[in-house]
Each structure stands twice: as structure tokens, then as C-alpha cells.
Amino acid sequence: MEYKELGIGNKINMLRVKDAEGNRTQSKQYISQMLDLDAVHKIAKIAMPIENKVIVPLEIGDIYRIIIYTSNGLFQCMCKIMKRYKEEGLYVLDVSLMGKLEKFQRRQYFRLLCDITLVHRLETDEEVTLKKLIEEDDFENDRMKRLCIEEYNNLKFEWMDGEVVDLSGGGIRFKCSMEYQPESIVVVKMPVIYDDTGSLVPVRTRIIRSSRDFGGSYTQYDVRGEFVGLNSKTREKLVRYIFDEQRRRMKR
Numbered sequence: 001m002e003y004k005e006l007g008i009g010n011k012i013n014m015l016r017v018k019d020a021e022g023n024r025t026q027s028k029q030y031i032s033q034m035l036d037l038d039a040v041h042k043i044a045k046i047a048m049p050i051e052n053k054v055i056v057p058l059e060i061g062d063i064y065r066i067i068i069y070t071s072n073g074l075f076q077c078m079c080k081i082m083k084r085y086k087e088e089g090l091y092v093l094d095v096s097l098m099g100k101l102e103k104f105q106r107r108q109y110f111r112l113l114c115d116i117t118l119v120h121r122l123e124t125d126e127e128v129t130l131k132k133l134i135e136e137d138d139f140e141n142d143r144m145k146r147l148c149i150e151e152y153n154n155l156k157f158e159w160m161d162g163e164v165v166d167l168s169g170g171g172i173r174f175k176c177s178m179e180y181q182p183e184s185i186v187v188v189k190m191p192v193i194y195d196d197t198g199s200l201v202p203v204r205t206r207i208i209r210s211s212r213d214f215g216g217s218y219t220q221y222d223v224r225g226e227f228v229g230l231n232s233k234t235r236e237k238l239v240r241y242i243f244d245e246q247r248r249r250m251k252r
Contacts, residue, residue, distance in 0.1 A: 003039040010034040011069040020061025048091035119159040123185040171226040
């Protein structure tokens with residue numbers, strides 16, 4: 001998708017992902033507006049956010065995920081804060097648009113209300129590193145490859161229980177006792193998707209929002225996330241489950 005889809009005046013939602021050093025930070029969301037755009041060099045001039053009637057001078061170098069509201073729908077990409085200054089009485093930011101501009105779908109799939117259990121955990125840096133090494137398959141010899149695979153298979157994880165609230169082919173909403181940060185990757189397993197051996201399939205989920213739920217007698221959080229890296233076979237199984245369950249309920 002080309003950046004020419006964007007235009008002056010577009011509303012922008014900004015979610016902080018990383019600081020200037022590349023470290024994940026506590027997520028913070030802001031509202032801004034497109035003031036000017038250089039689509040060729042992928043530089044946008046946007047309004048400095050205002051929070052509680054106070055201008056927020058975002059830190060130079062910080063990385064944000066942004067969602068832009070246009071006449072042709074919603075689009076998303078990453079951006080980096082490059083410069084902040086005052087121009088003709090307005091406080092503005094120059095941001096560098098990063099990666100591809102993607103269409104943002106709010107409701108890409110039908111959502112099924114659920115009352116099923118799941119287990120979940122935060123994805124670890126160690127498993128990400130080992131998995132990347134295995135996928136790249138650039139080992140000095142077969143022994144090194146075998147040792148890496150064994151180390152990955154022997155990783156121990158602490159799974160926690162939760163309850164699914166609703167489910168779709170693209171994402172999930174669930175309740176749990178863990179407060180996950182937006183943009184973190186969480187692995188979930190549900191008694192809905194099984195592999196050929198009958199084991200539950202782990203699904204990587206990018207957290208969109210996590211908010212405190214004050215309705216119960218103990219602390220829990222309402223978590224919303226979208227599935228990432230889901231292959232077509234697994235997604236087909238998930239969508240088939242949702243379709244069959246909806247049809248079963250309609251026959252009651």
C-alpha cells in the first residue's frame with residue numbers, strides 16, 4: 001500500500017512501542033493529526049499530542065505504531081520521532097514512516113462469544129532467539145543444529161489459566177490475572193485447535209489492549225489481542241470451529 005493514501009487532516013492514533021535505544025517501554029497512547037506529508041521520502045509532519053490540555057513533547061527517537069483514519073478506511077504503519085519544533089504558533093513533530101502501509105481491519109472476522117478456558121504465557125527472548133536460529137538453518141554442522149533443536153524442545157514454560165470471552169479468526173479477547181503490556185507477544189493455547197498428534201496448538205498473539213476488570217471479587221484483566229504468524233491451516237481450523245459452534249447454537 002502506498003503512502004499517497006494518506007492526506008492532510010487525517011486523524012492519527014499513536015501507540016508507543018520502543019524508546020530510542022530500542023527497548024520496549026510502558027505503552028502510551030496519544031491522538032494526533034496529519035499536517036503535511038512527503039510521500040516520496042516517507043516523512044510526515046504531525047501535530048504534537050495534547051493530553052489534559054497540556055502539550056506532550058514526545059521523545060526524539062521513540063518508535064510508535066500509528067493508525068491513520070482516511071476517507072478510504074484505516075491504515076497502519078510504524079514511525080520514528082525525528083524532530084519537534086514550533087511552526088506558525090503550532091507545536092509539531094516530524095516523523096519518519098517505517099515499513100509498509102497496511103490496511104487496518106477492525107472486524108475482519110466474525111466474533112464468537114465464548115465461555116471456554118485457555119492457558120497463556122509471555123513469549124520469552126530465549127525461545128525467539130532459538131526459533132530464529134532454527135528457521136535460518138545456518139549452522140556450522142549437524143551437531144550444532146541438533147543441540148539447538150534439543151535446547152528449544154527442552155525449554156520449560158510457566159502457563160497460566162484464563163477464560164476466553166470472544167474469539168475470531170483474527171484475534172481473541174480473554175480474562176486473566178496477568179496485566180500484559182500492549183505490543184507484547186503472548187502465547188495462548190485453547191481446547192479448540194489441535195495438531196495432527198492431538199496436542200493443543202500454541203498461537204502467538206500481539207496484545208492490543210489490557211485493562212483492569214473491576215467486576216469480580218479478585219484482580220483480573222480484560223485482554224484483547226490479534227493473532228500473528230498464524231498459518232493458513234491453523235486459521236482454517238479456527239474459523240471452522242467458530243462456524244460449527246455458531247451453527248450448533250442456532251439449532252438449540
